[in-house]
Amino acid sequence: TLLKNIVKSSKFMKVEKIVKGGSTRQKSSYNGLNNCPKDTRYVLIHDAARPFVTDTLIKKTLDSAKKYCAVTTAVDVTDTTVKVKNNAIIRILDRKKLRSVQTPQGFDYYTILMAHKFAASGGIKDASDDAGLVLSMGEKVHVIRGEETNIKITDKKDLSLAELFLRRKTFGNQV
Numbered sequence: 001t002l003l004k005n006i007v008k009s010s011k012f013m014k015v016e017k018i019v020k021g022g023s024t025r026q027k028s029s030y031n032g033l034n035n036c037p038k039d040t041r042y043v044l045i046h047d048a049a050r051p052f053v054t055d056t057l058i059k060k061t062l063d064s065a066k067k068y069c070a071v072t073t074a075v076d077v078t079d080t081t082v083k084v085k086n087n088a089i090i091r092i093l094d095r096k097k098l099r100s101v102q103t104p105q106g107f108d109y110y111t112i113l114m115a116h117k118f119a120a121s122g123g124i125k126d127a128s129d130d131a132g133l134v135l136s137m138g139e140k141v142h143v144i145r146g147e148e149t150n151i152k153i154t155d156k157k158d159l160s161l162a163e164l165f166l167r168r169k170t171f172g173n174q175v
Contacts, residue, residue: 026127030116036109042066043112045130046104049152052165057147058104064144065106072106072131073146074099102146105131111139 007015019035021028029045036043042065046053057073064071077098083091107115107130115133119125127133131141153162 024126026116026119026125026130026133029112029130030120033109033113033116040109042106043109044104044106045112047152049154050103050150051153051162052147052149052151053104054147054150057150060144061104061106064142065108068140068142069108069111070106070131070134070139070141071144072129072141073102073104073150074143075102075146075148075150076100099143101129101131102150102152105129107134115139 003018007018016037017035019031022031032045033043042062044058044061044065061071061073077095077100079095081093081095081098082089083093111134112130115130115137118137119127119133122136124133124136127136134141149165151158151161151165153159
């Protein structure tokens with residue numbers, strides 16, 4: 001009821017339904033999918049931990065989902081990235097071929113719903129990424145450029161960066 005009161009008092013006009021999350025990210029996404037209207041054609045799935053998503057990125061993700069059926073946003077990896085075993089580097093990965101995945105991710109509704117059902121039937125219960133579920137059933141996921149300011153807030157360092165963004169207003173509808 002707290003969330004319903006916030007939506008009502010803030011006059012958020014686009015909130016159609018509030019759906020309870022699950023015990024995992026995968027269950028939360030599936031709950032959301034199962035509560036979409038019957039005529040849903042496309043869905044975007046976004047982490048609440050990424051509060052700086054822009055209207056531009058949302059539109060670009062939706063347009064790409066309509067074109068490709070499954071799409072994720074991602075940014076270039078700039079650090080050297082390594083594969084490690086027993087706390088020792090066993091391989092340096094080619095960062096030109098790597099991306100750091102973000103949300104939103106966009107999908108044809110039927111594609112992502114089938115991916116969730118396929119995952120459940122295959123025993124996948126705690127996927128951290130919806131695009132990964134589409135990949136697990138052998139379908140392609142297209143990658144579009146995300147935004148560097150679309151950070152995920154997971155620890156105090158991220159929170160400090162978010163506060164800096166808010167103070168400097170260094171996020172927004174960038175093209």
